[in-house]
Every structure is written in structure tokens, then in C-alpha cells.
Amino acid sequence: MNDRPPVRELRVHRPGPPVRDHLPYGEPASAPDRIAITSRWIERGGRPWMPITGEIHYSRLPRERWSEVLGHARAGGLDSVATYVFWAAHEPEPGRFDWSGNRDLRAFVELAATHGLDVIARIGPWGHGEYRSGGFPDWLVERGLDTRTNDPAYLDLVRPLYAQIIAQLRGLTHAEGGPVICAQIENELYDRPDHLATLRETAEALGLHVPIWTATGWGGAQVPDMLLPVYSAYSEGFWEDEHVEWPAFAPFHFRYSEVRDDLSVGADLREALDGIAAADAGTQDDLRPFATCELGGGMHVAYHRRPLVSPEDVANLALAKIGSGSAWQGYYMYAGGTQRTGPHGTEQESHATGYPNDVPQLTYDFHAPIGEHGQIRAHHHLLRRQHLWLHADGHRIAAMDAAVGGGSDDPAELRWAVRSDGTSGYLFLTTYQPPKRPLAAQRQVQVTVRFDDADVTVPSTPVDVPAGHSLVWPLRYPLTAVLELRSATAQLLTRIADGDGELVVLAATDGIPVEIVLGDGTTVDLPAPPGPDCIVQLDGVRLLVLDEANANRLYRLDLAGRERLVLSEAPVYADRGDLVAHPETPHVRIAVLPPPEAFTATGADLEPPADAGPWRTWTLTAHHTGPVPVAVETRPATGQAPVPRRGGPLDRLSAPVDYSGATVVRIEVPDFTGADRALLRLRWTGDTGRAHIGDAFVSDHFWHGRPWDVDLTAHAAAVADHGVRLELLPWRAATGVWVDPSVRGVPDGVAVESATLIRIGHVRLRAEGPRR
Template sequence: MPFIEVPADIGAPQTGHLRLGDPSTIEVTSRYLTRDGRPFIPVMGEFHFSRYPAAEWAEELRKIRAGGITMVATYLFWNVHEEERGRFDFTGDRDVRAFVRACGEAGLEVVARLGPWVHGESRHGGFPDWVVAAPVRHRTDDPAYLALIRPYLTEVVNRLRGLDPIVAIQVENELYDQPGHLLTLKHLIRELGLDAPLWTATGWGHAQLPADELLPVFGGYSEAAWDTAHDGWPQQSRAHYFFGPGRDDDSIGADLRTDAVAATDESHLTRYPWATCELGGGMYTSYHRRPIVEADDLAALSLVKIGCGSSLQGFYMYHGGSQKIGTRSTLQESHATGYPNDCPVVNYDFQAPLGDGGQFRPSWFALRQQHLWLADHGHRLAPMTLHLPSDAPRDTADRTTLRWAVRADGDSGYLFVNNHQPVETLPDHDQKLFTVRLGAADLAVPRTPVTIPSGAYFVWPLNQPIGAARIVTATAQPLCDLVVEGVPTAVLSETPGVPLELVVDGVLIDDLVPGLGGLRRITAPDGSAAAILVLDHAAALHATRGTLWGADRLVISAAPVVLDEGTAIVYGPPAPVFVYPPVDGHRTEGVFSVHEFSTGDLTPLPAETTLLQPAGPARDTVLDAATGRASAPADFSTARIVHVTVPEELFADPGTEVLLRIDWTGDVARAHLDGRLIADQFWHGRVWEIPLRRHHKEAVTHGLELRILPRDPEAPIYVSPQVRTGTALEVRAIEFVRRPRTVLGDPR
């Protein structure tokens, strides 16, 4: 029988040793962060302001916040702001001060990743070409290099000084062998006039950091576009689907490290809480390796990191974007810059929860479940420590042992199970129950053994308080907490494939049916009232909570919903919105009121196209001499060229986003607008969507020109097995899709 024993006293964390910004309401212990003395688990999402139109920042930031993100991390790319020496540009999409202010207005804090070397698949890691050519020892304390970076950092600091939303500053990125230089950068930025409560640096690759000066932050990806084109799953990615104390992932940044990583000891990291900044919110596509990341791949990895002890959940990327094109050269990394991976010229969608056109992806919904839980339970979870069973998997090759763990203190906790990983399917586990000793009590969950289905990943509560009552055990995942007419209400989500069982204050509840009517009112031992609402999995996946119609409410809709200033902004085709507690005057279903609306006909509109040139044969694959990896084509003379007419009537409602959706198979495709490249894609099995609202006038005037190259199915290029095809080129559909916004509720 699986068994974990949690000591009655897990010990106090170390405090006060990390030298951070001052003054600060955020403090750091060796296990967790606190705000005003209260433990919490922030959730950070990466969004690159210079890769997105400034006119759309406000809307996108509210989508980010609606996904449960509390902090926005953003790179400052030096080559975007000072492509030519001495000519600084912080205007328009490059206006970092305006972006930070927009974050604050959206209720988000900011983590400024200043560099000056940052990467993010930006040419030379963001260094302008003139910096690369300078006769200095880059990324060191060489006085000539410090003199080179000082004017740029001065310009950056002058624009960020005094902005309250900035709560953290990251210096450099993936610098693993220059701890003195990292400290120099921190001191320089402070000297120039910028400080923040938190200072961070990436810790992967067993990076050497100045002790107690910077909080090490880590990452983990379900796939790796920087790996070779081998036909399989990257070895290091497996580790992120197992519970354990190890934080490092030495595969991140390995494509740029010149020295082998020899150190493996992580004992020095126990001085710091486990914080992440790059949990893969998806993955970019390099020319030679084009993996698909599914929503479950990301959500399972994220849940495992929480179970392992994460005190800060950071996703890279959380919102996709489009790479800027420079005045003299393209600004993406490529074989031409000496980088081992050829990247798209423009596309940086990253398969992120929010796409490069603001599209809501399934991963946005899957992660939102976890973030709702962290928002309400993070103060309890943060101080809890990881505990593993004695029969934990032997190593990352183990596909037969069930992966589970407990994060707990001496009295309560959470039981985590992961039976999902990409590529290699894990088996069902029959007749499973879990026993956890918390203090002197043994908790068995469930009371009757169950089957843990293949692909399942979940967290169950152990001794979760709900008012004066207590959920002792449950085979349902905590979602959020509400207070409805003064009654504390725990909202939980069923675990698909596992029968629902609740034990509340020692009483078994096994007759509650999950769904919109799955509400049970209970009486706590002191006579006070409490309630439990258990949603089915589909409803919980589409649930959010916030202020609507003057009250704190649970809102469920199959369409994406952004709660903002007392309203519910519903995106896309109409879908009923369910609200609890219900709103008077509306029909009800279960305990929810139902709100329906119409947006008119949103049927995709086939595009009017003109074939300008048929495709020629697939080109011979060119291999990069330095790496042996396939290089992206520069010659589009054999491309199929199609002109797409863009009707004005698509833009009748300025609040509606219009996407040009291309369902295709091939190698590389590019979209030009009046001769200017605005979008591209390496085919990897996903439909290509190009946002048009930002190009409205030009698109209607000129139309778009698509250039699509055929693919050699025998080329040394990795594509995920589920989408592989021998077809060299096929365009199945080109159509326009409209995504309107509908506003419900009463503004405050």
C-alpha cells in the first residue's frame, strides 16, 4: 500500500539571509515568499511588450490576469532599443514605461528581465551587431564592456525608475560562470537609480551565483526545439514529470554553453525557495525540430512542479508575439548568427496559452484551474514541504511505478498524483489507495481502492479547512473558495475516471453528483454553516471567479471569460454563461443562473484567393556546416504564391479580432502585406492563424500574399508523430474567423 509519513514538526525555514531590495513588502525565506508577512505563491507569465502592438497591450494584459497570472515578466531586447549605436528608441511598441504602467492598470506586477544579454531567440541574445563586433570580453567585468553597456542601462533605468508595478529585476540570463559579473550588474543598476523588492538570476546549468544576492530561478520544458532532430522525446524533459527535490535542468541553454556542466550538488539551493521563471508555456519551432506541446503536457508539468515545492510558478511564454524586423537585418536567431537553431523570422507564438494574435488556447483553461487554487490556497500551501513515498520511481526511465507525493505540514496538506507524460503513454493503475500519516493520524484516500487512469494528473486535499468544518479527504481537486451569503463554500473539481468520495469531519459523503447542482450544505462541529460545491471536470475547466453584478461569483462558460471592473467579457462564438450565486430574474440550472446572448452569424468565411504561382518541387535540404542541422530556406522561388483578398466588412465591429486561418501542410510559409513580411510559420501540424485587426487598412487595400514552400518528407526534420504526413504541400482551407467580444454585467 502506498504510504507517506509527514513529521509533526517540519521545522522553520531560514529567514533574513537573502539581500534583496529595500524597502519591501515582499520577503524571502528558504522555502517560500511572503507579502506583508503572509506566505503566498505568485504566478508569473512572460509577455514581450516589444513583440506585440502597444494599442493592444491593455486588452491582452487583462486576458493574462484572467488566466490567474499575478506577475508579468518581460525581456528588454537591446537590439530593439539601440540597433544603431547611440540612437535609442523607446517609442510605440518599444515604450517599456508605458507597458509597465499598463501592467499596473491591469492589476499586474512586473518582473523586468533587463539583461543586457537576454536571448529569447533574439539575434545574438539581444545584443546589437555593433556590440557583438566590439573588441571587449562580453558578459564579464571587462571595463571596456561595462563602459559599453552603461549608456544603454542608463536609458533603461531612466524609463523604469519610480514605477511601482516593478517587483523584481533579473540581471543577465543563462550566465553560469560569472558570479562576480552578476553582482556587478546588480550594483550598477542600483547605482543608476533602479531597485526592486526581488533580484533574480537564472540558476539552471548549475549556475554559479553570488551567494545571498540573487534569487535563483529555474525552468523546465516538456519539449526542446534546441535539441537535435532525433526521432524521440528529449531525455531531460522526462524529469519534469516526476516528483522529487531536484530543481536544475541543465538542458536549458545547453545549446549556447561552451563548457560541460560538471557540478551536480544542489545542497546550496536549500537556502532559497524553489522558484521558477521558465516552465515551458509551450515551445517555439526551430527549423530542424518542430514539436507540438499539448495542454495536458503543460498542465501536468506545472502541477508536478507545485507538488515538488515550487514557491513561484513562472511560465515562458505565457503570451506569444511577433519578432521585430530590424532596419539592416532580421532580429531572430539563426544559423547566420552562429546559433545552432534556425528560427522563424517573425513568428514567436510559442504555442503559448495566449497566442501571437491573442488567441485563447486549451492550456489557458487548464492552467487557470491551478491558478485559481493557488490564489485561495497558496498561503497554506507555500510553507508545506515535499514528502515522497518509499516506493517512488527508481529513475526517469520508470514507466510502471505510480508517481505521487505529498506536500504538507504536520496537520494538513495536499496529495499530488501524475500519471501523464508526453509521447510515452503511462498505464492505468488499478486498486490504488493512498495512506498519509499527518501527525498521529493516518488518512486513507479513498476508502475504497480506485483505478488511476492513464493520463490523469490531480491534487487532492488533506484536512482542508472550510470555515469551522474540515474536508478530511476528497477524491476531488480544490478549485477556489467563496463566501456565499456569509457561508464559506469550497469549490472542488471531480477527478475524471475516479468516483467522487468526500470525508467531512469524519462523515463519508458518497452520494454527491458533480455538476452545476453538486452543492452540499453542511454543519460544522461548532454549529456554523459551510458548503461544498463539486463541479464536473468540464465545468471546472471553464470556471473562473471574481466580482460580477456586485458580488463575488463563480462564472462558467465554454467561451473564454475575462472578469474586469464588474463585467464579464466573453470572447468568441456565443456560449451560455453560468453564474453562482445566481442572479435574480434569470433562469437557473442547478444552483447557477444562466445568461445567454447572441453575436450573429460567426461562421468562418472562405477567403477569395488568386493563384499567382504554382509550387515547384521541394528543395534539397541544406545542412548547417557547424551543427549538421537542417537550415531554413532563404529562396522562395519554388513557392506556391496565393493572393488573398481581405473584405472591409470583416472589420465592421472594431472590437472584433479577425484571423486569417490557413490549414496547410508543407515546409515554410510566409505572409506579405504590400511587400512587407508580417507573419511566417514552419509547418508543425497546427493551423496557421494570422491576426488582421492590427493591419486592417493595409490588408483591405492590398490584400495578403502567401508564399508556401513544399516539404521534403525525407528531410532531417523532427515533427510530432501524431501529425506526420508524407504530403509535400497541401492547402486545405483559407478562411476568415471572427472573434467578437460581448460584455455582460454592470460596470462598477
């Protein structure tokens, strides 16, 4: 047997200059903070810029939670948010527009700006987003117009909508010093480029002037040159049929490839509503940069098909797109929400409204990095690691070409790629694919990248790469003006200056030895195992090498007048110079570098801080915080399952509507006065469930293997009087609903395994004393 590692080499060259000033968007050369689009990247303020955007729907969130969600989004590394402007939410009756409450687009945009976030307004008119009729008002649908075309009668109704949206955004566009940098026209419109062009022209004629105009480009869409096509990538899809074990498109997104298109996203709607078959994948676009707007931040569920997308799925797919050349990372969804309820009931897509899929009536959690009720999920932390890196070096990465070194659909082949400017770059390696079709570990991995002026081989001795990892290793990274990091088997996270000078932060990978090689070939020994105290002293710079667990706790936030690193055991964000934490457990440790002299706390008690190396650590005990087990009958009697039904244009399983035979579970909830938020977390098995507080229908859930969180916060008085009433329908495997293989095999019936009151705290830490 030959144990010698295979030769893996790739020659990279300096990319040629991009094509400029050839596209009908961007800003004049004299514009302050100018945004321009070249053939390969987006530019801002005269240098390449890699935007990081997350979808957050203001009209699906309680207005009082906007600031918290936006704060966490900014702390997660986003620099912009995208949001649908759903027509039905704003013009429920012809000519009567409503921008009040959580419909207040202007207030949402202004609040985003206070958190340092730009805004992409998805102005429709058709939006989809699992909204009934794609967000078209019922009255519009009932008129039977030739919608989504240049039919004059339809455009006569679009103009007042656009005029209203534009009035909301007046004074808030980038040219006016505001945060609105982009407008997306329509959504998933494949074969009407003339209509897309007309919509932009209409918006501009009404006064909307933004530097970037986009349209969704997947499915082989015909996007006119006046719009930048933006792409998607999902690791699963609730829109597939229940007999599909794993969508055919999904494995592709875990490989490195220059192909941008995805022919399957929205394909069921294209077929069912428009009668259009999938097109061929688009060819490589050499005149417009590779931009995404829908990297799957999670996945919704439908009644017939209920995928489980893991945090690792989300993070590894996103990283694969960077390795493939993405110049704009955009996530759908980044924060979940709740479907709106209108004059005719809840406004989700369903078989009853002509859609192929029945989705839950209320929840639009999407298992996003920030959940429907503000839950902070693991992929919020995993993605933040990537975003820290993009903030630190995105101006260089955006200008680097991507080249695939290896990796087909053969699971035995090492998948790797390089992004390079011809003299430096990053090596990407992956052994990750979801558990449905995992990849094996790779033995004796070593790669040589041949730059124009030198070769770099990393690592110096071949290493085994465990299964389930995606790696990004820097090559010839400039540490200072005269000192180069030739290579490292650790990921670059960020860099920051403190009183002792520059600090470059790297993250080790569990199971892979850290090797750091300087430009002269010197190998640097670590003074300690990777962790918060592993600091390498070099000439003019220090390296901090974190372990994976601490890398996932690392934030970079603007606190007390300067940027600081924060290691936190609870989700945190910055607000007007203060540190805000939302712990789910009473005791939390938070370390800061460079540290302020002291903190004062609201909502928690603080112990005296402890210093260790450059970090100062505070331990806090949060008030009114922590889980409380709630008594519940563990195996209630199973009610009668309704007879399965099918419906919609693709004849898929329909969600039950008859709950008359449901198992009814009543839960008395302990007092949660003082908690910032209170969730009832249910671990259960069954088919579908509804939660009521008194007469109010407050939550629903299609069981798919994850806990069901019911937000009690706004219903404290009613919960005290009535408790929570669950109506649960039993699981019947014979119905044929698709669930993930990891949760199959549950017995038929209903089982409530546990109920827990999750009390989430709100702690504000304000710095005192000298600011270092």
C-alpha cells in the same frame, strides 16, 4: 495473481522554521506590504506567498493589444508578469534610445498595474529569448568587446542602458507603491558569478531598488548569494538535434523530485557560443526557496526540429513542480508575440547570426496559453484551475514541505508525493506522461499519509486511476473553524462568499468517483452528478463539486464591485468592473455566481437570463463574430523544394531562403468589418510558408502539424485590395526535419486543406441593478 493493492504509506512531519534575514534581498520589516525571502518560501504582507508569473514581451506585441493580453493573463490566474527589456529594441544606434510605441516599457508596467499584476523586469543586458545576439544591438556586436564580463569597456555601455531602464521604472517599484517587485539580471550565464554580482551592484548604484533580484540557475549555473536562482522545466526542446526523438531531460519533469536544475535548457548555446559543457546537477539548496521562471508554457519551433507540446503537457508539468516543492510558478512563454524587425531586417536568432538554430523570421507564437495574435488556448484554462487553487490556499501550500512517496523512471510505478505542514496537506498522484512515452493506468490506488497526530487513508476503498491524469487531493483541509475536510478525491479550486455564506469549489476527475470524507469520518453523498448544480450543504459551508468540463470554464473575477465566479464558453476577463468576452462563435453562454441583477451588453444581443440554483445564465449573440469558410484551391501544384542546407556552429539544417520556386496560393478574404480581430486560419502541409498582403511580408510558418493563423486585423484595406498571397515550399521527408510522430507520414509536396476566416468578437457586459 495477487489483486491486493500495494501498501503505499508516507510519514510527514511539521517542518521546522525557515531561515530568515540571511539573504541580501527583501525589504525592511517596517515596509508596507513587505516582501521577504526565507529559506523555503517568499513572504508578502507577513504571510507566505506563492507568486504566479507569466512571460509577456511588450516589445513583441502591438501596443493596442497590451490591455487585452494583460486582462486575459490576470483572468488566467497570474499575479505577475515578466518581460525582457531587449537592448537592441531600445538603443538601435549608440546613444540613441527609443521608448516609443510598443517599446514603451513605462506604459506597459503602468498598464499591468491597472490589471492587478506585478512586474518582473528582465533587464539583461543579454537576454536571449530567441532574439538575434541575445538582444545585443548589432553595433555592440560589431565592436568585438569582451561582453558578458566585467570588461570596463563593456560595462561603460551597460551603465547608460541600465540608467535608461531605471528612468523608465522610476516611481513604479514596490517600495514606491508600484508594481515592480523584481529584477532579473542577465540570462543563462553559468560561470561568471562576479559579473552577475557587478550587474546588480551597477543597477542599484544607478537607483533601482527592488525586493527580489534573480538570475537563471539552470545548467549548474554559479549564482552568487546576492541573487535568487530561478529554474526551468520544459517537456520538449527545439534546441535538440533532429535525430533526438524525445529529449533525455523531458521525462524527469513529469515526476516528483526535489532536484531543481535542468542541465539541457540552453545547453546548445552554452556549447556552441561559449564552449562550455554541461555541468552536474546542483545539489538541494536549503537556504533559498525553489523558484521557477521558465516552466514551458508551450514550445517554439526551429527549422530542423519542430516539437508539438500539448496543453496537457504544459498543465501536468506545472502541477508536477508544485508537487515537487515549487514556491514560485513562472511560465515561459505565457503570451506569444512577433519578432521585431529592425534596420537590418528581422531580429530572430539564426545560423546567419551565429546561432545553432534557425527559427521563423516573424512568428514567436510559442504555442503559449495566449497566442501570438491573442488566441486563447486550452492550457490557459487548464492552468487557471491550478492558479485558482494557489490563490485560495497558496499561503499554506508555500509553507508546506514536499516529500516524494513513490515514482522513479519506471513507467509501471505509481508516481506520488505529498506537500504537508505536518497536520494537513495535499496528495499528488500522476499517470501522465506525453504520448511519446505514455504511462499506464494504475489499478487499486490507495495511499495512507501519516501526519504527526493522525493517519489519513484516501480513498477509503482503492480506485483505479486512468492513464493520462494528474491529481491533487486535499487532506485535512479546514472548511470552517470547526469543520474539516478529511479527504476528497476531487481537486480544490477556490472558495468564495455569497449571500448564503461560504462556498468551497471542488473539481471532479473524469473516471474517478468523488468521495468526500469529513473530519469525523462521515462520508458525504453527492446530491447530483458533479456539475454546476451539485451543491452539498454542510454546517456553516457549502461544497460545489464541478465536472471537469465546467471546471475548465471557471473564472474568478472582480465584477461590479465584488469577486464572482463565472462559467463562460468564451474567453473572458474583468476590466474596470465589467466583463469582457472575446468569442469566436456567435452564440455564447455565461453564468455568474453570485449574479448581478442584469447585464447590458455592447457588441452583442442578450437574451433574458435564466436562473438555476445559485447561478444566473445569460446567452449572448455576438456581433460580427464566427468562422467563415474561404475558398482555396485544395491541392495547388507543388513548387520546387530548395536544396537542403546546413549551417550554424552545430551544422544543423538551415531554413530555406529561396522562395523563387514556391507554390503561390492567392486567397480572397471576405469582408470582416466590425470584427474585433480577424485571423486567416490555414490547415496545410508543407515545409515552410510565408504570407504577404500586397508588398508586406506579414507572417511565416514552419509546418509542424498545427494550423497557421495569419492576423489580418491591421491590414483590412490592403486585404480588401490584394487578398492574401501565400508562398509555400513543399515537404520533403528525405530532408530529415524532425516533426512529432503524430503528424509524420504526410506526403511530400504542398496541400492546403482549408482556409477559414476567424472573426473574433468583442463584447462588454456591464452589471446593472443591486449588487449581491
